[in-house]
Amino acid sequence: MKKSLLILTIFLGIAVSLNIKNQWFLVPAVLGIIFLMDRKVFRIILKWKFLFFLALLVLAVPLFAGIKDAAFYGISYSSQMFHMSVVMAGRSIIILLSLRLFTSRISVEQLAEGMQRIHLRQFSQVFALSMQTLPQIRTIAGTAYREYRDKPRRKNIFAYFFNLAVILVVRILEFANTLSSSKA
Amino acid sequence: MAVDSLGSYQREQTEIKNSAPREHDFSRDTVLIAVFGALWGLMEATLGVFLKGLRIPMGGAILTAMATIILLTGRYYVRRRGSVLMMGAVAAVLKLFSIGTVIAGPFMAILLEALFAEIIISILGVNRFSYILTGMFLMLYTIVHPFIAQGLIFGDDIYTVYLETFRKAAQLLKLHANHLGLVLALYGGIHALFGSVAGWLGYRLPEKVRREMQQLEKSAEELS
Numbered sequence: 049m050k051k052s053l054l055i056l057t058i059f060l061g062i063a064v065s066l067n068i069k070n071q072w073f074l075v076p077a078v079l080g081i082i083f084l085m086d087r088k089v090f091r092i093i094l095k096w097k098f099l100f101f102l103a104l105l106v107l108a109v110p111l112f113a114g115i116k117d118a119a120f121y122g123i124s125y126s127s128q129m130f131h132m133s134v135v136m137a138g139r140s141i142i143i144l145l146s147l148r149l150f151t152s153r154i155s156v157e158q159l160a161e162g163m164q165r166i167h168l169r170q171f172s173q174v175f176a177l178s179m180q181t182l183p184q185i186r187t188i189a190g191t192a193y194r195e196y197r198d199k200p201r202r203k204n205i206f207a208y209f210f211n212l213a214v215i216l217v218v219r220i221l222e223f224a225n226t227l228s229s230s231k232a
Numbered sequence: 233m234a235v236d237s238l239g240s241y242q243r244e245q246t247e248i249k250n251s252a253p254r255e256h257d258f259s260r261d262t263v264l265i266a267v268f269g270a271l272w273g274l275m276e277a278t279l280g281v282f283l284k285g286l287r288i289p290m291g292g293a294i295l296t297a298m299a300t301i302i303l304l305t306g307r308y309y310v311r312r313r314g315s316v317l318m319m320g321a322v323a324a325v326l327k328l329f330s331i332g333t334v335i336a337g338p339f340m341a342i343l344l345e346a347l348f349a350e351i352i353i354s355i356l357g358v359n360r361f362s363y364i365l366t367g368m369f370l371m372l373y374t375i376v377h378p379f380i381a382q383g384l385i386f387g388d389d390i391y392t393v394y395l396e397t398f399r400k401a402a403q404l405l406k407l408h409a410n411h412l413g414l415v416l417a418l419y420g421g422i423h424a425l426f427g428s429v430a431g432w433l434g435y436r437l438p439e440k441v442r443r444e445m446q447q448l449e450k451s452a453e454e455l456s
């Protein structure tokens with residue numbers, strides 16, 4: 049986990065320090081390293097929503113926003129906005145890829161272990177207990193909902209759901225009391 | 233009427249003080265944090281997926297409102313600093329377990345919600361005002377969150393792009409900045425109202441639960 053965190057920190061540092069001059073060699077270098085490490089992480093940036101946003105940012109924004117001081121085949125655009133958009137696109141790609149690389153290299157268990165170390169005292173105890181109680185909580189919630197669903201429904205839907213929440217919390221508290229007395 | 237309400241308020245405060253867990257009562261606190269954290273995580277894993285699948289408008293706000301009610305109810309019973317943060321950490325890790333992999337977005341969103349709620353309640357204490365304020369803040373944060381996230385991913389320049397784009401669009405549509413302000417105020421107002429209702433419910437729910445439990449105890453005594 050430490051190695052993954054170090055890699056993430058380095059890549060995030062590079063992303064933050066990107067500018068119009070250094071991006072031309074830093075972005076390809078980082079992309080190359082990430083590709084060699086795990087090419088599957090590139091799936092995160094191949095989503096149409098993200099690609100559409102990037103296209104809008106790099107192609108449309110310089111055409112409509114900023115002072116138009118340059119032309120490409122007769123189409124005038126803002127060079128300042130274009131450069132700004134390219135840097136932003138490079139930065140976003142590096143950040144998303146490095147975050148995905150980090151999360152793909154650590155397991156949920158490692159993350160739970162890591163949370164114990166960041167001043168969350170008794171986290172392992174609480175988390176183990178919550179994992180233990182989860183099936184019962186699910187059963188309590190399911191049973192309360194099914195019982196309440198079969199009752200004649202009132203006109204006021206908010207009152208209906210509020211009463212369901214009251215029953216649910218009462219049962220959960222009873223369960224917690226039973227559990228704490230058995231643990232004591 | 234006023235005297236009666238004052239009397240009931242004092243009674244309520246005394247009951248709250250008496251029912252508040254004592255310093256040494258860690259095992260009950262631990263169980264309650266685990267149970268409410270599990271409930272929050274379960275809600276995020278089931279209702280969260282359901283709402284996302286349906287793609288209903290303001291689905292994220294509904295989820296935040298539900299989470300607010302759960303965390304505030306949990307905090308009512310666990311009078312310990314850091315308890316909301318712990319419930320949030322449990323819920324966030326449970327959510328990741330339900331997905332089966334580590335995804336930064338929902339994990340950070342749950343942790344941030346818990347952190348903000350923890351800060352507000354730790355400063356203002358457990359009372360109706362702090363609960364309503366927490367609900368309002370969390371719901372308003374759902375509007376700001378995407379902009380903060382985009383600022384982190386794309387950098388500060390994204391705000392320049394947004395402002396420039398808005399300026400151009402406003403020129404084309406002959407709109408004034410006041411119009412955008414009005415729309416934002418209306419949208420924020422709806423969220424704030426929704427959040428204050430969630431906060432109020434978060435305070436009302438444990439009170440109703442207490443009465444319900446008292447009734448249950450009374451009927452159990454009568455039966456025995």
